[in-house]
Amino acid sequence: MSACYMLENCVRAPTAFGAPSHGDVLAQVLLYAPNVVGYFRLGLLVAGVGVACVSSNFELCWWLFFVNFILDGVDGALARRLNQTSSFGAFLDVIVDNASRGVLWTWAVPGPFGVLPPLMEMLTFVCTHKASGAQWRTGFFANAPWWVQMVMKNGFKTPPGIVAVIGLMGCPLWVWALKHLPNTVYSSLWVGAVTVAGRLLAFSVELWVLKRYMAMLLKEDSR
Template structure:
């Protein structure tokens, strides 16, 4: 166990704390839940930075980091869907969650067949993640109906569009493995 892995694990530990704070019947729960999510976003960057800088990358960390990210985002979007109870927020949130499931399954399958590198994290994925974190922090910080909450919903739509674009890029990179040409399969009988 090293420092980057401890930081990654802290993101998972933050999830139940985040949920409890979000549902507290206090005025400050919006801002504090937003701060917890923002802290999780910072630790996402920090653990990767430290793993590279300290040369402490591990297979466990490589596995755990995307799991922690996806759990935190999915839980945050789930509580926001319930909290806002509006189709305006539900549409981009379900696109984002659905994409994460598709790409996780694709990466697992590509790793199984030895083509994991063709579905590596792309630059557009990093931009998508930044927009997504900013949108979720805004949605958590401001209650439904607040002007800034609508701005954050707009940002969530941008994140959802980038999500679809990055999914398209991943699927395009894997297309040849998903649908091998008929002539290459004829010799495999």
């Protein structure tokens, strides 16, 4: 019997004395397997920054961020597999994602240009969740253009969606590697071509989100 299976049944099972208390439920949510992965990812972020600042071992730092980004897909899969979705977990996932990518962008690109990508990501998160809440993937994009729907369809499980996710995760890592790991496979041109293309695709979706949300606000004001 796997640890995840035991955790799932532990969370779902009522106590012998009736329904679990609020504190018990809160503790269970905090220990959901996807949330534990989120804590580990946060630790990888802190470790990556620490390694780069203290030892300047940029290759190790790259791998810490790479594993961090790979685990971004693991927590979502665990949440669906174990039925352990939570508002806290969704928030934690977004915070770790944006913090990790934001650190790399601002680290690698000086000035306001390094702030733009994480700012766009956070604005997109705010707009979609403000408009559609937890159902943002379906509600907000219901009447989107075909190319936006192709990216978002089936939780990014389409060729355009996969390319966009690779761009979101990989482009800041590649740009960072250009500065700290030049002339290596980590900063190779073919990696850059794929990740930049994906990030531009994601950027086009972000622009559409902002445009649609502003149109929604103006429509409300005109009533």
